[in-house]
Amino acid sequence: MGSYVLRRALQSLLILLGISFFTFVLLYLIPADPARQIAGRSATTQTVENIREQLGLNLPFYEQYFRYLSGLVQGDLGRSYLQKTEVGELIASRLPATLLLMVGAIVCELLIGLTMGLVAALRRNTPTDTSLMVLSFVGVSSPQFVIGILLLYVFAVKLGWFPIGGYGTFMHMVLPSLTLGFLGAGWYSRMMRSSMIDVLRQDFIRTARAKGLKRWQVLFGHALPNALLPIIAMIGIDIGLFMSGIVVVESVFGWPGIGQLAWQAIQRVDIPIIMGVTLVSAFAIVLGNFLADLVAPLIDPRIKLR
């Protein structure tokens, strides 16, 4: 176990190093000049050159990358070109909102997805099953900005049940969490359905029924815990899915998380922020996968860590 954790930690570190390198290369290659961006449209050539020198943008690529990495190991993500604020501070100020949104989304996707999957499995091959699976299909294939705007329009604008965007209370959290969780709910309902159907066919379920247990006891005491095993391990991997979704969802709902920060930085080619958010997201995804792998054998002894 110990050597496995160490090996995976080293692997994760290498992955992060690779990501930092490739992101840096991509941002280095884009045909935009950060020094000119900072200097503004009225700047003289000399001002632009001064800025380029101050930021080290005149250095060769490897030196720039090395400088960035040495800052990184000391926990310094650099300073935003345009906001003139430490990137670490900007991300730290927005990370709690993103984490909160993710928790909300996980709750939503599990509640909706598992319920749908369970009902579909129990009503297998009935119109209920078909409708639920069509709905899950819609969930998986609908773009999040469409779902977001639709929910906003119906539940906030027309019905007035929720605030129109913003951040701060539980009510602010509902619609963005639903939007972000809807995609996962589609996946989970399908997984839950097939997993449940699989478990219900097993011998131990027949045994449970044979010994006279009530239907709900069989379902919740024996079938559900076993059907859930492959799904719980998936939650860690969801983080990656969420990371791609938060950029859209946070923009639609005015949610002050790192997705919104990234979107604004991309538009302005604020390279230190783009790098910082990419690395933090990559770290979250690597960590999520790592944890999912660690948890899997704990809940399913058939899986072994090697």
Place this chain on the structure above:
Amino acid sequence: MKKALLAGATALLAATAMTPAHADDIKQGGSMVVTYKDDVSTLDPAIGYDWQNWSMIKSLFDGLMDYEPGTTNLMKDLAEDYTISEDGTVFTFKLREGVKFHNGREMTAEDVKYSLDRVTNPKTQSPGAGFFGSIKGFDAVAAGETESLEGVTVVDPYTVKIELSRPDATFLHVMAINFSSIVPKEEVEKWGADFGKHPVGTGAFSLEDWTLGQHLIFKRNEAYWRAGVPKLDQITFEVGQEPVVALLRLQRGEADIPGDGIPPAKFLEVTQDPQYKDLIIEGGQLHTGYVTMNVKMPPFDKLEVRQAVNMAINKDRVIRIINGRAVAANQPLPPSMPGYDTAYEGYKYDPEGAKTLLAKAGLGDGFETELYVYNTDPNPRIAQSIQADLAAIGIKVEIKALAQANVIAAGGEADQAPMIWSGGMAWIADFPDPSNFYGPILGCSGAVQGGWNWSWYCNEDLDKLATEADSITDPAKKAEREELWRKIFISVMDDAPWAPVFHEQRFTMRSERLGGPDAIFVDPVHIPVNYDYVWAKDVQ
């Protein structure tokens, strides 16, 4: 034109409405909520150059000069008076006494000198440093040889003398832009690079709270030197709000001003709804949208080709694409800018005439080229309309829709972008003077690598005339100077390096709770809104 006149009349009305007698009747108090899509980057006046922070900085800081609310007329601000030497190279400003920074210390001439030294110091990385190029000693400061501008001298605590290396008719405007705001040295040194998050000025409001990515709260500066200003006790700026969402919140009474204006997607719905008729405000702005043609890249090196493009673009259709939120342009200057030529008719829409010109240039069979455009709506749609117009005269255009920074970078290279649609990038004047519409975007100084003269047009004779015009500092010769600028811009049009397309109008909305002259909600200088003069009806 009708709309331009309307805008002018609105500004005039506003100026009349802002007479002290009227303003004195308005009670101070109340609050408002303003929304923006993007986060505020900084509130450091030496650095801030965004849509969101421009007017916020004007409310937190003061400069020596400012503009009458809702107009482009210069007025004295922290300068109680000033004199200009006969040769136009020495400006002596007498400061108001007793003006205090938000930290309680009195502002003096030392602060003026410090602020100008700071903004021109390369270490500050100010995007506005270039505006101060005419101050004596600027080059030495820009080169990092010294940190003190030779031309700025503190005469006594309330007098500052600024010597220029050449006469500069725009200098009073330069003293009114945000970059010239007066900052207290001790606060800048205390916060260092974070001064932009902890701004301290002499302005009508002070920063109470700033939660990154969420909101900023401005509180009324009780000790503000201008009596009766500002009107509101508090302004809350909520950031990260999509313009459509912001408008919905305004309609529900949760917000008062959508800082990004009325979004195109909701424009017709809102403007056609009678219940919002009195809440929608239209105003002109010092903007021109144009297509640049790179005169260094064939076939745009031929005058006939550039003139043909000017005649081929159906400007009315382009304006329809943006729901009529503009007036057609026929010259670089916007109608409300001094020097605008009302008699000039420009190149009329004439596809047949354009074809004849192309044939004359030996391109009767047309040619293929590229049009670079910023990739946010409505710019690609405008580019498509131009593409269709040019196809009609045989020019096959490939549209290159890219991120803003990429288009700007392509324009700054001599051989990359044959044509650029300027929408979303250029040009809104930094200050209301024709000079600002020439040097960086049409003059030889801008036709350099990384410059903003994307047509790479360089006419040295016109450059000389421009220098001559900017040397006329005598206010009595204002008309002569304007005439000179008029001549320069019409000469530019003869060479047709641009196809001017439209001058954008701004449309915004205010909630019913707010009062104030319409012109301050679409202020041409305190962009987008002059917060200092907005008042709350519920406390009257």
